[in-house]
Amino acid sequence: MLYLVGMGLEPGDMTLKGREAVLKAGKVFIETYTSMPYDIGDLQKEITSVDREFVEKGDLLELAGTADVVLLIPGDPLFATTHISLMKEARDKAIPLQVCHAPSVINTLSHTGLSPYKFGRIITLSKPFPSDREKLEANLKAGLHTLCLLDPIISLSDGLRVLQDFGVTQKVVACQQLGMKTQTIHYGTITDLLPLSFSKKPCCLLVPADLHFFEEEFLNQFIHNKSC
Amino acid sequence: MLYLVGMGLEPGDMTLKGREAVLKAGKVFIETYTSMPYDIGDLQKEITSVDREFVEKGDLLELAGTADVVLLIPGDPLFATTHISLMKEARDKAIPLQVCHAPSVINTLSHTGLSPYKFGRIITLSKPFPSDREKLEANLKAGLHTLCLLDPIISLSDGLRVLQDFGVTQKVVACQQLGMKTQTIHYGTITDLLPLSFSKKPCCLLVPADLHFFEEEFLNQFIHNKSC
The missing domain is CATH 3.40.1010.10 (Tetrapyrrole methylase, N-terminal domain)
Structure with missing residues (x-):
């Protein structure tokens, strides 16, 4: 067996x-x-x-x-x-x-306040592949959040830069060790988040689509360098 | 605490x-x-x-x-x-x-052979709500599979009939106790599946979009009344 x-x-x-x-x-x-x-x-x-x-x-x-x-x-x-x-x-x-x-990480998304019922297709960021950009844009157009996994070889900051290359300008959620006792969650624009130091792994990025007021209120507690 | x-x-x-x-x-x-x-x-x-x-x-x-x-x-x-x-x-x-x-059920989708990376938005079937039909159609159009949870008050057969009302004619996956030792998986058209007896709970339905050949080969072992 x-x-x-x-x-x-x-x-x-x-x-x-x-x-x-x-x-x-x-x-x-x-x-x-x-x-x-x-x-x-x-x-x-x-x-x-x-x-x-x-x-x-x-x-x-x-x-x-x-x-x-x-x-x-x-x-x-x-x-x-x-x-x-x-x-x-x-x-x-x-x-x-x-x-x-x-x-797995798929169980932990609610720690950010984003509804697990409003996620579209998962993408994995490594290099900026055009197909990932298309998938992300399709999710956003359909009003769906996107879980961006990160290839183990790239850092959270690299992931943020890939999203920047994709033209993302809205606030995103940067998560380290999501669902673990040591989790940190930061919410802000890529420009706000890039100067922060992200050294813990595993990590992932969430790109929210249109927010329900409950989601927005929940996310706002993670703005900038407030951590959870 | x-x-x-x-x-x-x-x-x-x-x-x-x-x-x-x-x-x-x-x-x-x-x-x-x-x-x-x-x-x-x-x-x-x-x-x-x-x-x-x-x-x-x-x-x-x-x-x-x-x-x-x-x-x-x-x-x-x-x-x-x-x-x-x-x-x-x-x-x-x-x-x-x-x-x-x-x-949770979200961890178990791979038992059917469908890739967890190719799922769109989750829907919950209860009565046939037009918004669920729209979400399902949007997933299919984007080439994404759909996990259909079932309201605890309705049966798997009721869920199949809701999908029939939505105009689904392709093969779907009917799952009972997915991820448990007692799981059963059936794959077929709604007309094929409706005569079967589904009494175990919890259950869910998966509506596949376009299939990768690996997914199709995997799913084919569950055709009709072959159970897993």
Whole structure:
């Protein structure tokens, strides 16, 4: 049996059934290639870091064919394409698989006051790709907020500059460690936010569309360098 | 301190830090008005069911001003508007609040093979509201899938009939207990799916937009009455 166990956003975010899977597994691996290095806390178990090749070339599935194996995954385990493919491959090879979900950034958007029911398509900022600009503009035109994930190789300031390249002039929300005890949320124009120092990861940017008065009132508490 | 603790989708989906909050709290409440009655498993703690009035009229916040209080919430604790308001009110009254996130339906969409990065705005089906039809059509036009939540008072078959009223003729995905061990997924036209018996809750419908070949291949395993 292969267990895909989400680690959530910070230590303590694993679910009880995820923890149970870890405790009873013969082998526990952690993948470190879809996210930044991650504090997993103490799981009282030997944990082996594995790379993309190990997971994608079938070594993991081969092991899971004869033993209970856990793959730990930062955030929610079914958010990255590579893990969805793994689930498909396990099914094709008739290897039993169980997913233990866990909180990911998609669960935490409400900390900013923005309604989770008013988000459009997610985009991932890396370099300024024209297709991302189009997706963002389509969301805004439809009155929908945009969650901008950041490629792990770029900083929050780089992300702000990409949005600037896209012609965004309205106030945006810059989030560090959203949903964690250490979260900070800043709300302002890109020009206001760029001079701030953003060093904590993970981080993301939210581009709000038209705001409901409740959303606006909530967001206003994060203006400039007030942090949460 | 007020802890908003998500119960996730099924027993075992609470996080380790959520469980810790429950164990140390002086009082533990569960709200039963934003979701259907819920199997919470054994938390070895006395748990009091509370209604909307208790939560919204401030009794909960008053208690949390002097003791550690947990409010258990099915799914993720920050997905319903009423809990986002509660967070705002706690902040206004300077009552410390901590959110323990947990998996919700939004984490589970990939079980169908549909990419979480290709979803547009969420809609909630109850009666056939024209604004929901417009949101659905806007998503489809933008090439985006739609997660259709169902008002707890209507059945999955009712939801299919609302989509039929909206003029949906393409194949849709009918999900029962998505993300739980007991999940079932059916893929077909509304005419194909309506004769099936859907009795398990919670349930939701997904309306796919244009499919990537991987998504299509994945979905095809759920055609008609093949279940997962």
